[in-house]
Ligand SMILES: Nc1ncnc2c1ncn2[C@@H]1O[C@H](COP(=O)(O)OP(=O)(O)OP(=O)(O)O)[C@@H](O)[C@H]1O
């Protein structure tokens with residue numbers, strides 16, 4: 001079974017207004033809240049795609065209760081370690097552009113972390129763990145590495161969607177999939193990208209460092225999948241972006257949902273991009289119907305890594 005791990009979940013509070021006046025009183029036209037955090041978004045999209053998963057992580061206080069309650073109401077199984085402080089609230093401000101204010105998250109005690117590790121220890125080779133998002137500031141940057149070592153011992157495949165050192169440190173353990181966006185990839189290699197093609201050699205470096213499959217998203221400019229056999233460049237559908245919060249997580253969920261059905265990397269990538277765009281074109285996460293409606297607009301070009309196209 002797929003398990004998602006959100007060490008730093010959030011209540012996402014989405015505020016819509018024409019413009020924001022810094023230093024002034026702003027009245028909101030529309031506001032919504034969602035249970036958020038990257039792993040939780042993956043579980044919610046998987047559920048909409050009829051794939052069962054269990055959401056793990058740390059949750060505390062009234063915000064933690066809200067998240068667990070929302071997930072359970074959606075029939076998503078949860079097994080969170082209860083922590084003393086409140087789960088964070090992240091503010092997403094949607095004007096003509098999108099501004100995100102992500103909080104730090106609660107303190108995690110040594111006991112909390114031990115309890116979480118015991119839950120990861122109970123996974124087997126029939127399970128897959130998705131480790132996604134930032135970690136609370138009281139945990140060290142080796143946290144994901146420590147957890148994927150447990151996965152390796154138990155034969156549990158894993159997927160990582162994280163930034164910087166958190167991501168770099170898990171590569172030698174051979175993640176099945178990683179999904180940096182082009183900014184995160186650029187930060188890793190101290191460079192910038194303007195097109196999908198430019199990303200390929202850097203994706204190949206991540207494959208050499210251990211990743212089995214690398215998806216790099218470039219928002220409206222497309223996406224790339226690189227493995228040790230080939231690279232695929234994808235177009236993205238045209239549409240109006242309503243909120244891109246969770247678009248990357250929807251790509252991970254879409255990829256896993258499709259791969260579980262057909263074991264075909266190229267088709268799973270196409271479904272992944274359609275899912276990402278379906279979320280970008282929605283306020284909140286995509287539905288299966290919306291993702292499938294966009295599928296025919298996602299064209300995939302295979303790029304052989306041995307030279308020919
Ligand atoms: N302007 C757009 N037009 C079409 N699709 C888009 C657009 N912006 C984002 N998407 C879809 O969302 C996917 C993920 O976008 P992006 O590269 O912003 O990922 P991310 O930064 O990981 O997302 P997140 O906001 O979840 O952190 C893209 O691959 C694409 O499918």
Ligand SMILES: O=P(O)(O)OC[C@@]1(O)O[C@H](CO)[C@@H](O)[C@@H]1O
Nearest residue numbers: 010036037038090102133134246
């Ligand atoms: O602070 P992190 O953990 O990097 O990201 C958290 C977050 O921005 O990611 C999700 C969208 O991908 C949101 O639901 C959530 O607020």
